[in-house]
Amino acid sequence: MRFVLILMVLLLTLTGCVSEQPVLENHEWKVSPLFKSDSYTMIGEEGKIGFIYDDGEVVRFYPNKEQKYMWHFWAQTPQETQKLFGKKVKIIGVSKQTGEKVNVIEGGIGIPNTAIKDNDKVGRMPSTMSLPSKGLWRLEAYVDEKLFGSVVVEVH
Numbered sequence: 364m365r366f367v368l369i370l371m372v373l374l375l376t377l378t379g380c381v382s383e384q385p386v387l388e389n390h391e392w393k394v395s396p397l398f399k400s401d402s403y404t405m406i407g408e409e410g411k412i413g414f415i416y417d418d419g420e421v422v423r424f425y426p427n428k429e430q431k432y433m434w435h436f437w438a439q440t441p442q443e444t445q446k447l448f449g450k451k452v453k454i455i456g457v458s459k460q461t462g463e464k465v466n467v468i469e470g471g472i473g474i475p476n477t478a479i480k481d482n483d484k485v486g487r488m489p490s491t492m493s494l495p496s497k498g499l500w501r502l503e504a505y506v507d508e509k510l511f512g513s514v515v516v517e518v519h
Contacts, residue, residue, distance in 0.1 A: 392459045392499055395514045400435065400485075410437050412504055412512035414490070424500075424518040429493040434504070436472055436486035436511065447486040448474045450507050454490070459499040467492050467502060494518045 398409040407413025414432040416422055438444040454467040472486035494500050503513045
């Protein structure tokens with residue numbers, strides 16, 4: 364009985380010491396869903412992270428073809444989203460097929476023009492992205508070196 368009690372206390376202590384790792388939203392390697400934000404179709408996680416993308420032939424990913432995309436970042440509240448403005452962003456691409464990791468882009472979330480109504484409720488970052496090979500790729504977005512979220516895309 365004493366052994367069981369000691370074991371339970373030890374397990375509870377160890378559980379409290381485990382460092383919390385961020386959970387990737389799309390860990391199943393499924394292409395992220397499309398959603399609407401204002402008049403734009405986007406890919407990612409609605410209300411969290413995404414970029415303008417409609418899976419049309421013009422904006423699809425093709426190996427080594429650079430395309431322009433506008434990233435969007437939302438926090439839990441508009442006030443928390445505003446704290447993202449001016450932060451550094453790094454996007455890392457991870458290939459499902461090979462495990463290869465590539466630095467896709469480094470940039471920053473812009474500071475919006477507050478003269479435009481509701482322009483301060485989302486963080487935006489323009490980008491030019493390219494991925495090196497066909498298949499599924501997870502685009503992991505790090506804001507100030509902390510994982511913010513991820514988007515899974517298919518390179519055709």
